[in-house]
Amino acid sequence: MTELPTATARDGAGAGTDEPRPGSRAVNVAWLLGGFCLTLVFTVQLFRYGDEWWHIALGRLILSQGIPAVEPFSFVATQHPWVEQQWLYEVALATLVRLGGDGLASLVLGLVGALALLVAALAVPRRAHVPRGWSAAAMVLCGLMAGMALGVRAETVSALGVAVTLLIVQRWRDGNRWVVWLLPPMYLLWANLHAGFIAGLGVLAFTLVIHRGSRSRTAPVPGGLSLAVICVGAAAAAVLLGLVAGAAILVLLWAVFRPVPLDPGVGRRPLLIASVAAAALTLVNPVGPGLYGYIAETVSNPIMSQLVSEWQSPNFHDMLTRLIEVVAALLVLLWLLGRRPRVPDILLATAAFLFTLQAVRNVSLFAVVAIPLLSEYGAAAWAARAPIGLRRRLGTRLPGAVALVAAVAVSAASIAVMAPQASAASAAQFEQTHEPETAADYVAANFPGQRLFSSDGDAGYLAYRFRTGRVVFVYDEIGIFGTGPLTDYLDIATISGPWKALLARYDLRHAILGSGSADVSALLELGWTVNCYEAPSGRVVMSAGGSPPTSPPPPPSDAPSC
Amino acid sequence: MGSGLITAAPDAPGGGGAPPPRPLMRRLHDALDGLSTPGGLLLVGALLITAIAVTSAITDPDFWWHLQTGQLLIANHLHLLGNDPYTYTIANHHWTMHEWLFEAGVAALYNIGGMGAIVPVLSLLTWVGVVFILLRARLHTGDRLSLGLGLIVAALAANPIWGPRDQMVDFTFSCLVLLLIERYLLRGGRALWFLPPLFLLWSNLHGGFVIGLVFAGLIVAAEAVGLRLGLPDRVPPRRIATLAGVTVISTLVSMINPNGPGILIYAAETLASPAQQALILEWQSPDFHQLEVRGFAVMLVSLLGFLIVNRRIRARDAVLVAATSVLALESVRNVALFVAASSPTWIEQLSRLLDRLRSDGALAALRRVGGRAGSPVGAGAGAPPPAGAGGNATAPAVRPTARPLPPFRLRVTALAVMTAALLGGWVGLRLVPAMTTTPTALSYAETYPVCASAWLRSAPGHLRIFNQYGEGGYLAWSLAGTGDKIFIFGDAALMGDSLLYTYSDVADVTPQWQTILLHYGTQMVLFDTGTALDHVLEASPNWVMVYSDPHNQAFVLRSELASLHLPPQPAPTGSCAQLATQGKATSS
Structure with missing residues (x-):
């Protein structure tokens, strides 16, 4: 059996690499610059999330009228109070679009996403002296993986927040006791940008509970028995309550039975006080503690995983999703080949992996957690395993100037690839082919102020187009609608339950739908007619009032163009 | 090979130097002595729990068309059917009957004893696979705690897949192939030459035999690379070469089947089908x-955890x-393959972790429970591991048990009581109910068009019926002889991506x-109640409902209603009456 030697370096120190030599700073900067620019290719994206449209609409509304007190777009009576949980993000997004169009928003959010990956790459122990080539490689691999969850969306901001939290925690572990005071202002800002700050608080809570204070004692439980309790408890929670609960129980039980000692000179109290202050400051937002109620409602809503694909488990038939497996396997391999990993690193990566298996949207969290681990343990494994001759040959460093020139060249090439994504023309074309743009024009001209049925994804765009009049049905602000309206929406959208009665109850007489959807077929059988067809995006506008067909109706695409 | 490395034992016919035979009573006593330790009890309990887990009534929707196909094969003197006799949509498709022997076997069993004959045989087949997993794990560890826990975790992980179904052939044969290969790589011997006849049989039972060849090929490649890189756990090169040769021979032998070499690409076509991957659950x-899927996640993550520690x-x-x-992450049906291939590794890794803890003196309680057998089940506790088993060769010696075990008779009584209780539970709660479930039982009426097909059998035949994919198999079986044809059934490869x-x-x-329904000349749509299609048909003025029960509704074109001469829906009786009562209760 392959016995993998324990590296000589002690935990956290000397990842097996040489001490930095003069000139290596420039090379490291070059690696990071190149990695940063290369990841822009994955993070600069057009408005592929329909949600961003209603966020822009809200931002404009807030800029003109202040934060709305009730839900502003839908005609549905929501079951939960309106929680404006990302008002600052929405204002910023609307401002960016006003200043430079969709392209500027794509560029800025792309930069934020790439910055998240870069900051995560920096979150390695200082004394590990990780060569930044490993960091750049980890950034690119994880950037490619996380690209499916980044882009123009507030979650990108949260990815940056988690990365910065990881960096601050790492510097605190390195012995910097003052850096933790960046947390409170950061969380004040973050809580007003996106509810994803809860993930950052989770990282802080994890760090606090998993480490044993210098004065505290280990629980008087035999090691083997405690391991058995941890494993059985976590497994039972994972099976019965879900993978996220399993990860949480795993961490909690580990913290109770086998807390990890901190390095000498690192005190837990500064981080504890700063974290409490940060958590307290998250209450400074337009809805105060109600923000946490909103998060709980969103996360616990059982309809979420039916309605929104990114809350579902990963579909590993997708090649990019396969990268989740690659990154997880690579981590395990590096931990086998290199130095023995630290327990908190294993637990945090395991938790992030389980979160991702539960909901693919958490892949960006997995990415920012994995990047520093891949960098550090990759370097250590290389140092421990690679043949000396090969290491020497590859270890011959380029002069700093040459490295910088190479980095600039890579960066220029990346920007050349990425730039067209951020242009106004491509943004306009993307909107035309992905959103019901002309269908909305048709409705605005012919059915002003009348209620519209559409998919929840399209409803976000329609909220952007029809900011007043409350003509939109359910859109993807799941947390506020509640189970009742969401179930009604699903019944109509999937032609199940009392769908016909619901059409009448909500007085729905017009619809914008995908031309191939079941709703179109069903509504045609009820006598609805197709008013027009929008070829670029494949949408149709339909209205009630006709007579049921006596023969199979013609394809919706035969209708006049919108 | 340095000390502490796992080494393979030198070749020896029969698997190495065996100890001289012991008297039967002595062996029985030793077996009972080992099995009545706490670890032995756990292992026996785990084996019986897995038997409970793998036994159930038949729930595989494909079972029914396999059964009907088998009956046609028997009636046809085992001559393969060139085209499928069930559908009106793909009459020109060539049918690669890769499961012909399985289907004929199932039909023969059904003719002998109905479902009561099929359920125990298929359940036993699956359970034997679990035993093969145990035997493969025991080549590396005799720790009964690990073995018992491993079997329970494996049973939990494969929970969504267990049940009497054709894929269990692949599970059991995979387990057996991996056992034979592992045994050969560790001990040598001639058992490896069972592989060619095994693949001859397997390739006639199910197209999934290709996975066995892939496993063998992967092992050859991994060991060859390990040899090249000088990895410490090397296997003698001659054995790797022999395994490679036997794999090639097995590949050639597997072509001896009614479908010839084409059977080899059949599995690849199935795996490469985007329609199957996207549309079939x-x-x-x-x-x-x-x-039910989370057990797999627990097994996978815990295995990775053990690996990182060990x-x-x-x-x-x-x-x-x-x-x-x-x-397995790609397709949930492959969880069975994950369990077949990875369970012994899980068990060995857990055993290694427990050894580590025991050597640290940290697991005094578990030291008693685990007790090391180190020899086949039934041998006395404390016997050394088998020669060349290797897995724990480097493990620290385990200290003697802290406390003496209870008297032998008491332990054997406990073993007997536990075994009887679990056997009783297995037979009473799982096996007998599964065997006595008839094809028209309420549980089937809730899942398949049992009542609708009873009504259809009273109708004039030769109808062309659009049906739900998963119900095609039941209709193919239940409407046999009526001349009715269905739109689709569960042989996705035969159906083709286009259909x-x-x-x-x-x-x-x-x-x-x-348009599609009319293009195929469909005369009736029989679909699940409450689905989108059902609701749209209800709403459509062109279609009229002719049959309705809580599970299915049937519609025909209004213009063809008179010409079809359909009988009125009869008053429900038996399980259909129960189903109707349930439906009323639900709707009220």
Whole structure:
């Protein structure tokens, strides 16, 4: 059996690499610059999330009228109070679009996403002296993986927040006791940008509970028995309550039975006080503690995983999703080949992996957690395993100037690839082919102020187009609608339950739908007619009032163009 | 090979130097002595629990058309059918009957004893696979705690897949192939030469035999690379070469089947079918929001955890774990392959972890429970591990048990009581109910068109019926002899991607749904109550409902209603009456 030697370096120190030599700073900067620019290719994206449209609409509304007190777009009576949980993000997004169009928003959010990956790459122990080539490689691999969850969306901001939290925690572990005071202002800002700050608080809570204070004692439980309790408890929670609960129980039980000692000179109290202050400051937002109620409602809503694909488990038939497996396997391999990993690193990566298996949207969290681990343990494994001759040959460093020139060249090439994504023309074309743009024009001209049925994804765009009049049905602000309206929406959208009665109850007489959807077929059988067809995006506008067909109706695409 | 490395034993006919035979009573006593330790009790209990887990009534929707096909094969003197006799949509498709022997066997069993004969045989087949897993794990560890826990975790992980169904042939044969290969690589001997006849049989039972060849090929490649890189757990090169040769011979032998060499690409075509992967539930990735799939996640993550702690794994085990993890994450049906290939590694890694803890003096309580057998089940506790087993060769010696065990008679009584209780539970709660479930039972009426097909049998035959994909098998079986034809059934490879997409267009009620139905000359739509298609048919003025029960509704074109001469829906009796009562209760 392959016995993998324990590296000589002690935990956290000397990842097996040489001490930095003069000139290596420039090379490291070059690696990071190149990695940063290369990841822009994955993070600069057009408005592929329909949600961003209603966020822009809200931002404009807030800029003109202040934060709305009730839900502003839908005609549905929501079951939960309106929680404006990302008002600052929405204002910023609307401002960016006003200043430079969709392209500027794509560029800025792309930069934020790439910055998240870069900051995560920096979150390695200082004394590990990780060569930044490993960091750049980890950034690119994880950037490619996380690209499916980044882009123009507030979650990108949260990815940056988690990365910065990881960096601050790492510097605190390195012995910097003052850096933790960046947390409170950061969380004040973050809580007003996106509810994803809860993930950052989770990282802080994890760090606090998993480490044993210098004065505290280990629980008087035999090691083997405690391991058995941890494993059985976590497994039972994972099976019965879900993978996220399993990860949480795993961490909690580990913290109770086998807390990890901190390095000498690192005190837990500064981080504890700063974290409490940060958590307290998250209450400074337009809805105060109600923000946490909103998060709980969103996360616990059982309809979420039916309605929104990114809350579902990963579909590993997708090649990019396969990268989740690659990154997880690579981590395990590096931990086998290199130095023995630290327990908190294993637990945090395991938790992030389980979160991702539960909901693919958490892949960006997995990415920012994995990047520093891949960098550090990759370097250590290389140092421990690679043949000396090969290491020497590859270890011959380029002069700093040459490295910088190479980095600039890579960066220029990346920007050349990425730039067209951020242009106004491509943004306009993307909107035309992905959103019901002309269908909305048709409705605005012919059915002003009348209620519209559409998919929840399209409803976000329609909220952007029809900011007043409350003509939109359910859109993807799941947390506020509640189970009742969401179930009604699903019944109509999937032609199940009392769908016909619901059409009448909500007085729905017009619809914008995908031309191939079941709703179109069903509504045609009820006598609805197709008013027009929008070829670029494949949408149709339909209205009630006709007579049921006596023969199979013609394809919706035969209708006049919108 | 340095000390502390796992080494393979030199070749020896019969698997190495065996101890001289002991008297029967002595062996029995030793066996009972080992099995009545706390670890032995756990292991016996785990084996019986897995028997409970793998036994159930038949729930596989494909079972029914396999049964009907087998009956046709028997009636046809085992001559293969060139085309399928069930559908009106793909009459010109060539049918690769890769399961002909399985189907004939199932039909023969049914003719002998109905479901009561099929359920125990298929359940036993699956359970034997679990025993093969145990035997493979025991080549590396005799720790009964690990073995018992491993079997329970494996049973939990494969929970969504267990049950009497054709894929269990692949599970059991995979387990057996891996056992034979592992045994040969560790001990040598001639058992490896069972592989060619095994593949001859397997390739006639199910097209999934290709996975066995892939496993063998992966092991050869991993060991060859390990040899090249000088990895410490090397296997003698001659054995690797022999395994490679036997794999090639097995590949050639597997072509001896009614479908010839084409059987080899059949599996690849299935795996490469985007329609099957997208539209068929068990080909999709595991949905970890569902309770039954989470056992697999627990097994996978815990295995990775053990690996990280132990930092030791053989190249071939690593490759098998990686390959089957990828397969299982891709398609939930492949979880069975993951369990078949990775469970012994899970068990060995847990055993290694427990050894580590025991050596640290940290697991005094578990030291008693685990007790090391180190020899086949039934041998006395404390016997040394088998020669060349290797897995724990480097493990620290375990200290004697802290406390003496209870008297032998008391322990054997406990073993007997536990075994009797679990056997009784297995027979009473699982086996007998599964065996006595008739094809028209309420549980089937809730899942399949049992009542609708009873009504259809009273109708004039030769109808062309659009049906739900998963119900095609039951209709093929239940409407045999009526001349009725269905739109689709569960042999997705035979149906082809084009028909699968076409079916999906109708089932999902895309705007061309009626055009498709008319294009194929469909006369009736028999679909699940409450689905989108059902609701649209209800709403459509062109279609009229002719049959309705809580599970299914049937519609025909209004213009053809008179010409079809359909009988009125009869008053429900038996399970259909129960179903109707349930439906009323639900709706009220």
